[in-house]
Amino acid sequence: MQSLESNALEPTKAELKGADTKTRLLRFLPVYGLVILTLGLILLFSILLPTTFPTLLNLRAIISDKAIIALLSLGAMIPMAAGRIDLTVGYGIVLWHILAISLQTMFGLPWPMAVAIVLGLGLLTGFLNGLLVEVAKIDSFIATLGTGTVLYALALWHTGGRQMVGLLPDSFYAINGTFVFGLPITGYYVLGITITMWLIFEYTPIGRYLYAIGANQRAAQLNGIPTRKFVIGAFMSSGFITAFAGVLLASKLRIGQASVGLEFLLPALVGAFLGSTTIKPGRVNVWGTVVGVAILAVGISGIQQFGGSFWVEPMFNGVTLLIAIGIAGYAQRRKGAKK
């Protein structure tokens, strides 16, 4: 897919050696621009809103609010690294959070069983996506739009338009509601998955193969990499993380309904795309994705405290994405022109 092709922009050690401070800063700007912007926004809002913005309460609110988007972003970036897009992250979470509750309320399963089934179904969906994309050779955008829409239809059919409610065990609520060192546990889930994914993507052959498949699948194949296996694996990982996010959402909302979840799709993809403009510009990367989600979270939180309306969130998401991609493209062309 053209839009996912990449061209890395990171400055090299050799380029930096012998460069003066100004050129160094200029070379690093595309790499850490988004990070600096995030810190700048935090500083700006802290000065303008000293009593409400830089508070533990606000940090908690942001983390508990955005952890699910962060997880979906991280999930979506796995197939993205291999040059595929996975739209089921947004549709899957609708069905998974409903099932995490209804399996308990309607079928009387203990919650660990319900969670295990949901996670298993997430893996299965990823496997199906992988088969459609790699075996049936359907473009990933179309294939996952199809499976995603089917998942959504299943959610509607299963709920019949009603809400899934019922008294659930406290231990189920604790999956989302626990605080560790004063911060929501969901933040630690994100941190744990981020570090694991970062190690895999940057420091193990698995990550290298996924990036190689994303850059040149034919080359990867010629070099003996089982590309089919890796692409299917990427979709399964993304499906698993989506299902996990669904469980968190269920535990957080305590209600399952088909009208909740779809709105996560676009911010999740925006986060991953934003991430491809920073840290390792030119390719989707783990910390970049986290920064992408963070800048959206910070920006939206600040604007909302100023009394921004309900439409501010998607507006901020969209504008930030366009600006970041625009700047990244500009930096790319300048680098290309210099060569």
Place this chain on the structure above:
Amino acid sequence: MTDHPLVQMRGITKRFGGVTALQDVNLEAYAGEVLAIVGDNGAGKSTLIKILTGVYQPSEGEIFLDGQPLEMASHSDAIAQGIDAVYQTLALADHLTPAANMFLGTELTRKVAGIEFLDNRRMKSEAARVLDERLGVRLRSMDVTTDSLSGGQRQAVAIARAVYHEDLRVLVMDEPTAALGPQETARTLKLIKALREQGLAVILISHSLDDVFEVADRVHVQRRGRRVGVVETANSTVQEVLGLIVGAPANDAA
């Protein structure tokens, strides 16, 4: 050049459905020699080397390596036997470093707590060593991505990937100079000569007869799926080879 061929293809025929791409083709390549394969489009050059590198299987005919019959079911079988190829569209992942590309699929790793982690430092030094020692190429930086390298340097990275395997004996190159400027072409031809000196059998597909006469010892001419002649560059001319390629009557003596 030794007396008996390192690689010998005998009576190779390849049919794709009703189309016969190759008809009873023989090919011999010797260690320490550059053999060029020339011919018009559709003459069967690519099919021939794809059979030699295990990508296709012949409909009829046999391949011998060092006198031993060779059965290859896939390209990896060919690599295991010491036959590798550098493709026209270089099989490089552009946003990875030269070292990452060189070791793609055969990464060097070290175990930390039972998990295999990439040994990036060793891959980088090994890549730099192979590029320098085997190909005489030094990159200004090993940390750049391959898409920022010149065409010739990318070619070198692709070749380095093949020659890193110590047991490589036959290297097939498909149009290695097609996308290069004059200077890069000269450098690539130098690389090919260096590989010949190291005792490899180099098989080269090229459209440029100038390049062929510059670097090759013998020229294998294909026309319409058949071998129409083999000439030694020392005793031949561009004119003669051109005649064979287009099938001019005076030279049509296969």
